[in-house]
Amino acid sequence: MPRRTEGNLGLLRDLVASAEPELTPESIVAAIRAAAPETAILGKLARSIATDPGKLLTAHAAAIPSHSRLVIELIARGAKHVLIPECALCEKQVMLKYAYRDRRICGSCYKTAHQSICQQCHKVRPVAKKLNGLPLCIQCYRTAPQRSALCSKCGTLSPIVARIDGSPVCQLCHDRPRELCSKCGDLHPVHSRLPALLCRRCYSTMLRGREPQKTTVVKHRPLRTRDCTMCGQHRLCLDFLTDQPRCVPCAGRPEKRCISCQRQRPVQAYWAIGPVCNTCYDGKPGRCTRCGSAGLVLKLESDNVCFQCAGRPAIVSRQQAPFVCSACHNVTRLFKNRRCARCSLDIELIELIKNREGEINPELIPLRALLLEHPTPKTILGWLRRSTAGVAIVKSLASAELEISHATFDRIEPNNATNFVRSMLISSGILPERSEQFARLQAWCNRFFKTCDSADRNVLDTFAQWHLLRRLRGKAARNQITNASNSWARQRIRVAAALLSHLRTLDKALVDCGQLDLDEWIANGPTTRYSVRDFVRWAVRRRLTDELDVPQRKTVSAAESIANDERWAIIRRLASGEIEPLDLRIAGALNLLFGQQSSRIVGLTDSDVSVIDDDVCILLGSEHLPLPPPFDQLIMELITLRRSELRAKRNDGSVFLFPGNFYSRAVDVGRFTERLNEIGIMTRSGRDASLMDLAAKIPAALLRDLLGLHINTAVEWNIAAGHSHTKYIKRLKTDRGRKLKRRDSW
Numbered sequence: 001m002p003r004r005t006e007g008n009l010g011l012l013r014d015l016v017a018s019a020e021p022e023l024t025p026e027s028i029v030a031a032i033r034a035a036a037p038e039t040a041i042l043g044k045l046a047r048s049i050a051t052d053p054g055k056l057l058t059a060h061a062a063a064i065p066s067h068s069r070l071v072i073e074l075i076a077r078g079a080k081h082v083l084i085p086e087c088a089l090c091e092k093q094v095m096l097k098y099a100y101r102d103r104r105i106c107g108s109c110y111k112t113a114h115q116s117i118c119q120q121c122h123k124v125r126p127v128a129k130k131l132n133g134l135p136l137c138i139q140c141y142r143t144a145p146q147r148s149a150l151c152s153k154c155g156t157l158s159p160i161v162a163r164i165d166g167s168p169v170c171q172l173c174h175d176r177p178r179e180l181c182s183k184c185g186d187l188h189p190v191h192s193r194l195p196a197l198l199c200r201r202c203y204s205t206m207l208r209g210r211e212p213q214k215t216t217v218v219k220h221r222p223l224r225t226r227d228c229t230m231c232g233q234h235r236l237c238l239d240f241l242t243d244q245p246r247c248v249p250c251a252g253r254p255e256k257r258c259i260s261c262q263r264q265r266p267v268q269a270y271w272a273i274g275p276v277c278n279t280c281y282d283g284k285p286g287r288c289t290r291c292g293s294a295g296l297v298l299k300l301e302s303d304n305v306c307f308q309c310a311g312r313p314a315i316v317s318r319q320q321a322p323f324v325c326s327a328c329h330n331v332t333r334l335f336k337n338r339r340c341a342r343c344s345l346d347i348e349l350i351e352l353i354k355n356r357e358g359e360i361n362p363e364l365i366p367l368r369a370l371l372l373e374h375p376t377p378k379t380i381l382g383w384l385r386r387s388t389a390g391v392a393i394v395k396s397l398a399s400a401e402l403e404i405s406h407a408t409f410d411r412i413e414p415n416n417a418t419n420f421v422r423s424m425l426i427s428s429g430i431l432p433e434r435s436e437q438f439a440r441l442q443a444w445c446n447r448f449f450k451t452c453d454s455a456d457r458n459v460l461d462t463f464a465q466w467h468l469l470r471r472l473r474g475k476a477a478r479n480q481i482t483n484a485s486n487s488w489a490r491q492r493i494r495v496a497a498a499l500l501s502h503l504r505t506l507d508k509a510l511v512d513c514g515q516l517d518l519d520e521w522i523a524n525g526p527t528t529r530y531s532v533r534d535f536v537r538w539a540v541r542r543r544l545t546d547e548l549d550v551p552q553r554k555t556v557s558a559a560e561s562i563a564n565d566e567r568w569a570i571i572r573r574l575a576s577g578e579i580e581p582l583d584l585r586i587a588g589a590l591n592l593l594f595g596q597q598s599s600r601i602v603g604l605t606d607s608d609v610s611v612i613d614d615d616v617c618i619l620l621g622s623e624h625l626p627l628p629p630p631f632d633q634l635i636m637e638l639i640t641l642r643r644s645e646l647r648a649k650r651n652d653g654s655v656f657l658f659p660g661n662f663y664s665r666a667v668d669v670g671r672f673t674e675r676l677n678e679i680g681i682m683t684r685s686g687r688d689a690s691l692m693d694l695a696a697k698i699p700a701a702l703l704r705d706l707l708g709l710h711i712n713t714a715v716e717w718n719i720a721a722g723h724s725h726t727k728y729i730k731r732l733k734t735d736r737g738r739k740l741k742r743r744d745s746w
Contacts, residue, residue, distance in 0.1 A: 005039050008046035015049050016070075019056045020079045031073035036066050045070065056082045064104070068095050089113075115239075120144070123254065124239070143270040148311060158272055158311045260298050272311020273300070282378075283307065285331040295323045295331055333378075341377040348384055352391065353398045361398040366428040370663075374646050383420075390417035406431060410443065420662055426651065427663035433651045435476035436665070441486045442469070448493065456500040459510065459544070464493055467538045482599035482669050491528060496535035510545050518548055527553070562685045564693060567592050570681060575630055579679050582638055583658055587672070588681045589631045594620060594707055595690035598673045598683050602666040605654040606639045621708035695721035 009032060016028045036042040045066040049055055055067065071084045084093040088103035089112075096104035100113060111126035118125050118137040125137035131146055141147070147159045152167035160168040176189040181199040188199035226237040226245035237245035253266040259274035268278040276298070283296035288306035297304040307323075323331050325340035335344040349371060353364040360368075371380050384391055393412070396402040409422045425431040445464050449457050468489045475481045502521050503513055518536070522529045533550035540548060571592050574585045590596040600620075608619045616632035617624035627635060638657055642648040648659035660667040673683055695703060700714035709717075 005042060008042050009033075011046050011050060012042075015053050016056065016074065016082075018053070020074060020081055023074070023077065023079060027077045028074075031070060031077055034073045035070035041066050055085075065095055065097050121254065121256075139270050143272060143274070143311075148272045260300060269312070273305070282333045296333065335378075335381065341381060342372065345377040345381055345384075346372060348381070352384070352394055356399050361400075363404055363430060364394070364398055366430055367394075367424060370424060370428040370646070375644065387417050387420070389415070390421050393418065393421050404430060406434060406439070410439070423662035423665055427646075427649065429651060433664065435481050437481040437483065437486055438469075438472060438476035441472070441481075441489055444486075444490060445469075445493065448490075448497075452497055453501070453504065455504070456497060459500065459539075460493060460497055463496060463535055463538055464489075467534070468492060482603075484599050484669065492531050492534050495529055495532045498529075499532050499535070510539060513545050513548065515548055518550065522550065562682070562689045564689065567686060567689045567693075570686075581675075581679075582634060582641070584675060584679055584681075586631065586635050586638055587658065587676060588679070588686075589627075589634075590618075590620075591676070591681060591683050592686045592690055593628070593631075594625065595687045595694060596620060596707070597687060598676065599669045600708070602656075602658045602669055602672055604657045605650065606642065606657065607654045609635055609639060609657075621705050623705045625706050691717050692721050696723050699723070 009029065012032050013025060013028050016032070017023070017025065020028070032042070032045075036045050044064065048064050048067060056071070068085055071079075071082050074082050075084070085096055085104065086093055087096060087106040087109055088100065089105050089109040092106055092108075094106045097107055098105050098110040100110065105113070111128075114126070115124050116127050116135045117123070118127075118140050119134040120136055120140035123137065125139075127135040128138040128141045129136055131141070131144060136144060142159055144159075149158075149160050149168045151158055151160070151170040151173055152164075153169060153173040158170035161171045162169045162174045164174075178187050179190050179197055180186070181188050181202055182197045183202040184199065186199065188201070190197060191200040192198045192203045225234055227234050228237055228247040228250055229244050230246055230250035233247065235247035235249075237247050238251050239245050253268075255264055256267050256275040257263065258265050258277040258280055259271075260276060260280040263277065265277035265279070267275040268281040269276050280298060283298050285295070286297040286304045287294045288297055288309055289303045290305060290309045293306050293308070295306055297306050298310050299305075323334060325332060325334065325343055326338045327343040328340060330340055332340045335341055336347075337344070339347070346368075349368045350360060353361050353368055355361045371377075374380050393402070397404050402408050404425070406422075409418055412418050419436075422431065426433050445461075449461055452460060472481055472485060472489060475485065499518075499521065500510060503510060503517070506517065508517070522532070530550065530553045533552060536545070536548050536550050539545045571589065573579055574588050574592075577585075579585055579588070587598070587601050590601050591598070604618075610617055610619070610624065612624060612626075615626040616636060617626050618635070619625070626632075635657075639655070642655045642657055642659065645655070645659065647661070647663050648655040648657075650656065650664050656664075656666050658667045658672065659665070676683055691703075691707075694707070695714075695717035698706070700711060700718045703709050703714040703717065704711050707714075
């Protein structure tokens with residue numbers, strides 16, 4: 001052995017012996033020779049450790065690859081103090097083959113740091129392989145047509161992972177060589193032969209210094225977390241080495257044209273035949289036109305292709321009947337324990353609503369029945385897996401830790417999970433139905449009054465309870481309170497509190513307020529101060545102040561309305577089907593034809609629509625109003641659609657025509673208005689134009705009965721349109737005189 005080699009070997013032996021005194025010199029030398037079999041590698045390893053002997057006892061990320069191999073060899077021979085170097089980015093204890101900014105990183109992080117544009121999907125991703133000199137990401141490489149062929153064993157068109165005697169074999173049919181693991185003694189596929197023959201499980205436990213029975217693989221990637229440029233939250237991000245990191249929820253799945261439905265949709269999976277969307281991923285029962293097998297098929301133009309022929313990964317052989325539910329024997333997609341989505345959901349719901357004794361809570365049986373009726377049970381399965389907060393609330397209700405009441409949910413911090421569970425309990429009849437908007441307003445009033453001065457709290461509470469909330473209780477009984485109603489009440493309470501606070505700065509009480517003080521306060525502030533008119537009039541009636549007057553702002557303005565030609569052009573687009581969403585076509589027609597607000601449109605149910613003398617009529621006021629074609633047939637189609645949706649049903653048996661995401665609740669008014677605005681229907685200007693046109697032809701009394709307007713509002717629209725009530729009376733007298741004259745001539 002050359003003298004230099006002996007010197008490097010002796011130096012390394014002494015350094016390792018100082019770190020691991022329990023190892024014998026023979027074991028240390030054997031580990032060094034296995035880790036550095038060549039003279040050049042041995043010299044490089046000796047120089048690296050000699051410059052910093054503490055590297056052996058710390059997970060230093062600047063370690064060279066032979067350093068990692070040496071530590072692995074020492075651990076295999078009983079070392080307890082040395083540590084395997086960690087990747088500088090992901091902090092994994094693996095072989096560090098690559099250098100990055102004076103530090104060492106693993107192969108996975110190296111690929112991520114050296115991304116390129118995939119030549120198939122045109123996304124910036126790590127390069128997995130190069131086909132014909134073109135870089136491909138791992139998804140496109142797996143589904144590349146060059147890698148797909150007919151498997152020689154199962155005959156399926158799938159990506160080929162091996163060739164046995166020149167014949168292609170897919171991943172499902174390929175059996176990796178199995179040997180006895182030198183650590184656990186079981187027969188497993190070989191994962192590593194360094195330092196001995198090990199399976200994947202024992203190799204991982206050896207790296208972490210744990211026993212195989214106690215292994216828990218936990219992924220830690222703290223250096224890949226960044227502040228997302230879209231949502232601003234500190235999360236595990238894609239493109240974390242660039243100046244535009246995006247978290248996984250914000251980045252979303254890429255959109256491509258589905259190979260089956262030909263729609264541009266987010267990709268659920270990449271099969272051998274191409275990308276598949278979420279809707280087509282489950283398939284439908286049928287018979288494959290290629291192989292003739294019966295099961296779930298994917299429609300491709302005029303053919304039906306089974307999942308095996310479509311090249312869907314991880315599909316077992318046809319002889320095992322992969323798509324037959326073991327409980328109901330339906331042909332469908334299988335979930336846990338080879339059961340369909342509905343049977344799997346039933347089992348999970350039973351476990352969800354059990355009490356502490358392990359028995360089903362009888363109070364929550366209607367909830368189980370409601371969720372089992374869902375048309376897409378896999379949606380509820382996904383919710384049970386994702387919403388940990390919602391599941392925790394249901395379990396607490398089942399175990400009697402929480403009382404099943406609205407007061408319980410009012411005490412819990414409001415969020416989507418709480419609101420969704422409450423809506424399910426209301427829809428199933430476990431909780432009584434109530435106006436959530438009115439309850440939120442009452443809770444807001446209680447919180448707001450605590451922030452007010454104690455001298456003003458009694459006056460504000462009386463004003464809110466006996467004036468504002470008293471007017472809204474009738475709407476709450478009819479479930480007609482909206483966000484706009486809440487904003488209306490909150491604004492008047494805030495303005496009243498601001499007026500009382502201003503008077504206190506002037507060392508005046510409400511009874512001492514004069515007209516000059518009130519006018520000066522209104523003039524020197526925003527226009528919202530005009531809404532103090534309700535509070536002032538209430539205070540005058542209660543004799544809390546002298547006679548005061550606040551001018552009322554004019555709300556009816558014809559200048560904001562669109563032209564009639566433009567309005568009728570949009571109506572023709574709605575009638576012809578140029579605007580596709582059915583719910584938006586109906587809502588747009590009600591807005592442009594009858595001047596209905598979005599807040600009133602979203603509250604409509606199927607009980608508001610009836611057929612009278614072969615005419616489809618809708619109840620907007622106290623009288624039924626016939627709908628013109630084709631909107632009469634469209635609204636009947638919408639009713640049929642909503643009656644098949646579980647979320648649209650109410651406790652009284654009716655269904656919302658415009659349901660929201662929560663059970664037994666209408667869609668949010670603000671979001672629905674935004675959707676109408678996106679298709680070119682500006683609800684405010686469209687309503688003004690419609691009411692101006694109707695008010696010029698119809699008297700105020702009929703406007704009130706047909707459209708549900710307040711009589712004062714209807715009169716104001718008549719005046720704005722130049723159509724007064726006296727002209728209507730005169731026309732009635734003229735028509736009556738003509739009828740009498742005609743009758744006399746008979």
